[in-house]
Amino acid sequence: xxEFDVIVVGAGPAxxxxxxxxxxxxxxxxxxxRADPPGSKNVSGGVLWGDxxxxxxxxxxxxxxxxxxxxxxxxxxxxxDSKISIDFRSKKFGEYKSGYTVLRTKFDAWLAKKxxxxxxxxxxxxxxxKIAMKDGKAIGVEQAGETITSDAVILAEGANSRIAYDSGLxxxxxxxxxALGVKExxxxxxxxxxxxxxxxxxxxxxxxxxxxxxxxGGVKAGGFLYTNKESxxxxxxxxxxxxxxxxxTYSFNVIEQFKDHPFIAPLIQxxxxxxxxxxxxxxxxxxxxxVYGNGYMIAGDTAGFTFSNGLxxxxxxxxxxxxxxxxxxxxxxKGKGPDMNFANYGENLAKTFxxxxxxxxxxxxxxxxxxxIHNTIPAIAEDAMLNIFSEDGNPKKHLSQIVLSSxxxxxDKRKDLxxxxxxxxxxx
Amino acid sequence: xxxxxxxxxxxxxxxxxxxxxxxVNPSICETCPDHFxxxxxPAKCYTLIDEKLNFKYEDCVECGTCDTACSHGSVAWTNxxxxxxxxxxxx
Numbered sequence: 001x002x003e004f005d006v007i008v009v010g011a012g013p014a015x016x017x018x019x020x021x022x023x024x025x026x027x028x029x030x031x032x033x034r035a036d037p038p039g040s041k042n043v044s045g046g047v048l049w050g051d052x053x054x055x056x057x058x059x060x061x062x063x064x065x066x067x068x069x070x071x072x073x074x075x076x077x078x079x080x081d082s083k084i085s086i087d088f089r090s091k092k093f094g095e096y097k098s099g100y101t102v103l104r105t106k107f108d109a110w111l112a113k114k115x116x117x118x119x120x121x122x123x124x125x126x127x128x129x130k131i132a133m134k135d136g137k138a139i140g141v142e143q144a145g146e147t148i149t150s151d152a153v154i155l156a157e158g159a160n161s162r163i164a165y166d167s168g169l170x171x172x173x174x175x176x177x178x179a180l181g182v183k184e185x186x187x188x189x190x191x192x193x194x195x196x197x198x199x200x201x202x203x204x205x206x207x208x209x210x211x212x213x214x215x216x217g218g219v220k221a222g223g224f225l226y227t228n229k230e231s232x233x234x235x236x237x238x239x240x241x242x243x244x245x246x247x248x249t250y251s252f253n254v255i256e257q258f259k260d261h262p263f264i265a266p267l268i269q270x271x272x273x274x275x276x277x278x279x280x281x282x283x284x285x286x287x288x289x290x291v292y293g294n295g296y297m298i299a300g301d302t303a304g305f306t307f308s309n310g311l312x313x314x315x316x317x318x319x320x321x322x323x324x325x326x327x328x329x330x331x332x333x334k335g336k337g338p339d340m341n342f343a344n345y346g347e348n349l350a351k352t353f354x355x356x357x358x359x360x361x362x363x364x365x366x367x368x369x370x371x372x373i374h375n376t377i378p379a380i381a382e383d384a385m386l387n388i389f390s391e392d393g394n395p396k397k398h399l400s401q402i403v404l405s406s407x408x409x410x411x412d413k414r415k416d417l418x419x420x421x422x423x424x425x426x427x428x
Numbered sequence: 429x430x431x432x433x434x435x436x437x438x439x440x441x442x443x444x445x446x447x448x449x450x451x452v453n454p455s456i457c458e459t460c461p462d463h464f465x466x467x468x469x470p471a472k473c474y475t476l477i478d479e480k481l482n483f484k485y486e487d488c489v490e491c492g493t494c495d496t497a498c499s500h501g502s503v504a505w506t507n508x509x510x511x512x513x514x515x516x517x518x519x
Binding site: 034035036039040041042043044103104105106107108124125126127129144159160162163172173174175178180182184185231233240243244246247248249250251252253256257259260273274275276277278279280 | 467468469471491492505516
């Protein structure tokens, strides 16, 4: 007889959602996190997109743990001298659901409390060393030389997946499978944020992704800037491969270059940096050979469930859905004999957007980290905009002429451009 | 540009004085041609002092970057134990 029905490792959105779902269904579950309080080592941008959380916490949108509702979504290219952006705002974001900005330390502690309230046992400050295996089946977790037993383990330890590596469930990431996220939380008055970003109320927020095409040494990174109630989350997601190739740019200075950009600096002006943080970001889709095995399931970042196409950066929604599906897959097996091989988790997950997106958008990282996106397109756009929006006393040209001549200026990259544009259209 | 030392000073840590969760192998680092860890680590735990690699685990934010960054097998990475290590306020 096991001590627990299920042990969930990691109190992030994936683990907590799984624990809430299980505990709400009278499953004897232990949610264990190595941070104390739970979640206090977790970091994300972070916007929680969609309403997946409603599946486990129906009234979650009433929570005061949410920062601002995203009513304005930006996509921006930054060159050394220019900013080219889409600033999309829509009253329809109310019905279509965009997302909420969150600060994870507070938010994840709240999720863990929800799990506890539902009946889960929550152990914080406890580091699991390994999944305990016997005859090829997970029988619990190993912690400080002891085994805590369970019928199933849900592994949701995040992107830095030590347990998965040490248990032989996941290979260490290559440069292509991981990016480095570096972030700062900058304090500003609520009113200043609302006014500075032209938001319709203090409950409403702005979230933008940036292509940083101006970094020293040609390092590639994406930027993000999200408004919280009384702070701004700003950060850079840096390509590990590029940083390595460059080998002279310090990762911690990339975010400072972003902050110092002439059109970003005014947005954070007079703000006080309250926190600096860093976290790995899974890239390029699923990162494990299998998301399940005998006695265990893998959810969230540990499985590589994130999505990025340069327009949006998502992860928490994938984490939540995978956690819930893992919980449901356990309940399908519960009380029906000793078989705990969770092939049903794989099948159930395949029916959700999580796996469908992983499949449909595999290889998208080749677009998002391409020269074309980071350098060529911003350069062409800058050139074209300068032509269109300035008046130099010469006769005006057709738009197509302007764009073509701007593109021709970068003709050494045109072959790349044609290939990448084709890939982009196909893969985006 | 805000200095990394000033940014790190904003963080709370519960430092484990009896356990270094990351260790490096000095004999590997000595012959390392790139010292990419010094550029990759976002917490500046890896520095070159008189061309010799110096590592301190106390400022580590536990991201795991160095484990991927070091392609020479010098970094041995484990999780902090007993709730030790970085403790974010916002995350």
